[in-house]
Amino acid sequence: MLSAAIGVVVIAFFSWRIMFLLGGIGILLAWFLSGKYFIESPRWLAGKGQIAGAESQLREVEQQIEREKSIRLPPLTLNQSNSKVKVIKGTFWLLFKGEMLRRTLVAITVLIAMNISLYTITVWIPTIFVNSGIDVDKSILMTAVIMIGAPVGIFIAALIIDHFPRRLFGSALLIIIAVLGYIYSIQTTEWAILIYGLVMIFFLYMYVCFASAVYIPELWPTHLRLRGSGFVNAVGRIVAVFTPYGVAALLTHYGSITVFMVLGVMLVLCALVSLHFWHRNAEGVAGRDF
DSSP states (O other): OHHHHHHHHHHHHSOHHHHHHHHHHHHHHHHHHHHHHOOOOHHHHHHTTOHHHHHHHHHHHHHHHHHHHTOOOOOOOOOTTTOOOOOOOOOGGGGGSTHHHHHHHHHHHHHHHHHHHHHHHHHHHHHHHHHTTOOHHHHHHHHHHHTTHHHHHHHHHHHHGGGSOHHHHHHHHHHHHHHHHHHHHTOOSHHHHHHHHHHHHHHHHHHHIIIIIIIHHHTSOHHHHHHHHHHHHHHHHHHHHHHHHHHHHHHHHTOHHHHHHHHHHHHHHHHHHHHHHOOGGGTTOTTOOO
């Protein structure tokens, strides 16, 4: 939403090249902040046998809690002579064996649905506006208004996501997005386009929050979490690379309604596949290993 709002001003008064420059500056800033403040997972350190590092991280967390709450936490008593460190070594190929294969397939389906819907809708909305006869400046402004639904959707998802089963929550969102996409594509007035677009983006970013930030990390034990999440995200991104070619072809030869109809069919298929293969035991397992 912020980038769309900035784009309204920057593109109108400067050029699209400045937008890319601002994006590059933002990436450098994120790189600097992550390098300075990002800490390693104590669980990962312990799994690698780096107990001193894990204990140091936990002590920092405890000290921060004590400062914020003005309390004194009781000391942890641990019988070091009887405690054993379990070092778990995971390999990439474990993602394709046994129960992990099922989780990998479900995760790929979830992220393919996220990427094709996210990049079809958010990236192509301004182009569809222009093809509908709306001038460039107004199309950018309308896109910025519609994108208000993004942070609202993420905020609402954070509040309600744990009140529903994962498999039903994710699949229901995909079906809602598919239906709203078609309804959005047949609107002819600018106000209707804004209203339905805002609602569609609201549900779309609820799904983005669910898929990328909640469900996918829950699928993997600590020693496979980075490998698993990285691999399935890569597959989803590869699909996203080819999505614009399909959207451009459909938009050129058949129009925007066909684009959203095809998108809707693909999302419903992903929802059905997810419902069939969804790993039931992974619901609500964040914070623990398998």
